[in-house]
Amino acid sequence: MTVEHIDDKTILISADFSLKHTFECGQAFRWLPHEGGYLGAARGRTLFLIEREGQIEMSPCTREDYESVWKDYFGLSRDYGKIREALAFDTHVMAGMEYARGLRILNQEPFETLISFIISANNNVKRIQGIIEKMCIRFGERIPGWQELYTFPKPEALACATVPELEACGAGYRAPYVIGTARVVYDGFDLEALRCMAYAKAKKLLMGLPGVGPKVADCVLLFSLSHGSAFPIDVWVARIMKALYLNEGVKKREMENFARERFGEHAGIAQQWLFHYARGGGLGIGRRGRQSEPS
DNA sequence: ACCCAGGGTGACG
DNA sequence: CGTCACCATGGG
Numbered sequence: 001m002t003v004e005h006i007d008d009k010t011i012l013i014s015a016d017f018s019l020k021h022t023f024e025c026g027q028a029f030r031w032l033p034h035e036g037g038y039l040g041a042a043r044g045r046t047l048f049l050i051e052r053e054g055q056i057e058m059s060p061c062t063r064e065d066y067e068s069v070w071k072d073y074f075g076l077s078r079d080y081g082k083i084r085e086a087l088a089f090d091t092h093v094m095a096g097m098e099y100a101r102g103l104r105i106l107n108q109e110p111f112e113t114l115i116s117f118i119i120s121a122n123n124n125v126k127r128i129q130g131i132i133e134k135m136c137i138r139f140g141e142r143i144p145g146w147q148e149l150y151t152f153p154k155p156e157a158l159a160c161a162t163v164p165e166l167e168a169c170g171a172g173y174r175a176p177y178v179i180g181t182a183r184v185v186y187d188g189f190d191l192e193a194l195r196c197m198a199y200a201k202a203k204k205l206l207m208g209l210p211g212v213g214p215k216v217a218d219c220v221l222l223f224s225l226s227h228g229s230a231f232p233i234d235v236w237v238a239r240i241m242k243a244l245y246l247n248e249g250v251k252k253r254e255m256e257n258f259a260r261e262r263f264g265e266h267a268g269i270a271q272q273w274l275f276h277y278a279r280g281g282g283l284g285i286g287r288r289g290r291q292s293e294p295s
Numbered sequence: 296a297c298c299c300a301g302g303g304t305g306a307c308g
Numbered sequence: 309c310g311t312c313a314c315c316a317t318g319g320g
Contacts, residue, residue: 297320298319298320299318299319299320300317300318300319302315303314303315304313304314304315305312305313305314306311306313306314307310307311307312308309308310308311
């Protein structure tokens with residue numbers, strides 16, 4: 001991987017990094033298409049990324065922004081070649097990897113990820129994005145700059161919010177969960193401490209929060225707390241497990257065990273490759289309902 | 296009108 | 309422990 005310093009506000013990098021797959025695989029909800037690239041905000045800063053001739057241009061981004069924030073946020077020091085080798089024995093995962101080449105697991109902010117995936121329960125991506133955007137405008141802070149972008153609300157802001165206010169953002173019946181979890185975090189629940197904890201213990205602690213079950217906990221651990229062995233099981237992954245690896249009547253508990261034994265410390269990225277590929281139409285696994293099979 | 300969406304909760308056995 | 313109706317909202 002190479003890093004070039006174009007000027008004091010532009011960085012050009014060459015890496016195994018696909019913006020489309022990274023931002024549209026469902027791990028994050030606040031990086032949106034903009035002028036041929038993607039625009040978003042994290043850790044108190046805005047950033048625009050665009051692919052030019054196989055390289056990624058990032059701006060505004062000083063050398064220090066890159067080294068202290070974005071390099072870590074985009075997981076750019078992680079060696080995906082090594083992960084690929086470790087999972088090469090599985091043809092389905094390899095097919096997903098080929099499809100989603102350049103998909104990188106982000107290191108998002110834990111509180112944002114936690115609230116975002118509480119919102120995601122029994123919901124769809126488009127609506128999740130809208131709800132989160134409204135919450136940021138209402139409870140976040142405007143980030144200085146030309147673009148009108150907001151930070152994700154702090155725990156205090158959501159802890160002090162009311163149910164009607166969050167319902168007005170579209171949160172629906174999840175509003176009390178958001179407030180309840182925000183209060184626990186505001187009262188001192190240390191999300192960052194989960195990073196260094198054993199996976200099982202961290203997951204158990206997360207599941208003690210209102211609105212957080214096994215799937216949401218795994219998403220938070222995988223997308224923001226560096227737990228590469230987390231394996232979120234949603235409706236799609238359950239379909240994949242049943243169709244490709246296990247039998248129809250299998251339960252989630254068995255799926256977890258299977259995934260942990262088969263994919264180990266790389267279960268999370270394997271899950272993303274499979275999930276994203278299946279949603280994109282691969283693996284021969286279609287959506288329910290009527291929109292999948294055009295007659 | 297019905298089903299689905301990156302599920303979780305509470306009640307009931 | 310396991311199962312299951314229900315949950316607010318918008319789009320197909």
